[in-house]
Amino acid sequence: MYCYNPDIVLGKGRQDFKSVLDFLKTRTGLLDGVVLSGGECTIHKSIIPFIEKIKALGFLVKIDTNGSKPKVLKQLIEKNLMDYVALDFKSLPTSFKSITQSNVFAEFEESLKLLMNSSIPFEVRTTLHSALISESRFLKMIQYLENKKYEGNYYVQYFMNNVPTIGQLGHSDKLLNTENFSTSKIKVIFRE
Template identity: 80%
Template sequence: MRCSYCYNPDIVFGKGKLDFENILNFLKSRIGLLDGVVLSGGECTIHKNIIPFIEEIKALGFIVKIDTNGSKPAVLKKLIDQKLIDYAALDFKSLSLTFKTITQSNLFAEFEESLKLLMNSSIPFEVRTTLHSALITPTQFLKMTEYLENLNYNGNYYVQYFINNVPTIGDLGHSERLLKSENFSTSKINVIFRE
């Protein structure tokens, strides 16, 4: 994906490379000091060696969280089935009609499959959306909440506002915080705004 509001352009464009061996050596030096590891990105599930890497992290005794856009449901299924993750944060970029515009990809069906995999698993997870006022209106956000409710998602739905004046992939300009005064929670979904 190439979301214009992405805060990690260096990683997305291949400039933020880390060596697995160095990471594992660092983690070995932190046993007893750290509890867990978060794998994010870009998108961590696109790495060809993500599963053996997480196996090694788990063998060191760490809990593992992944931040994912849901674009690789087959990898996510393996991580769930092999009990390699302890928590997941799934990015809900937008509904299908605007998904390509926001992500520069045709991966909504994959996102939806990943959401259903997590909902049918025992893995604790959250759904979250980054909001930029030029990309998602309050009406569209309400429809996103309704979409989750129609799928029988039951839990917290986190909203994180785009942070202005940081380097991103695209140039979207200033984002307004348009939703904070409204309550979007439903009987099944607790909408929580993160600062």
């Protein structure tokens, strides 16, 4: 609902892989890395050979993912094709479908487990919209991560009001920035 790339998700503004690779060839030595996001970049059937070509050019690769394709993520880990991953934690199972309009929470869990068992540096992150994730729900999300034995940074970004998104969401308030939500194992960091 609150995806900030509605044009990409809805199939507008496409770039083909060849054009992107041609562009990157002109940037070798000038850029350090490439971020693949979306929509969801791991749903593309040719994502693995595409990343192999990017890595062959000498670029670092960061993946932004909702974790919906753990089999692809597993292959990327096994082939050492990612240098960093940002895993979106959209919500708990009880509200996941209503927030994401999808049934991929089990896949998210599998992706989290894969990343936790790998040596790939990664972060877990959540976009907070005050109408979708209350403070009590957010505390339960932190507890969920603790129960899964996640240790590390948990980045939280507030929903950006007045920008195009897929869903028509109302105004979101910044309700949680006055407290320290970190635990002994998880450092909660708010991004502005």
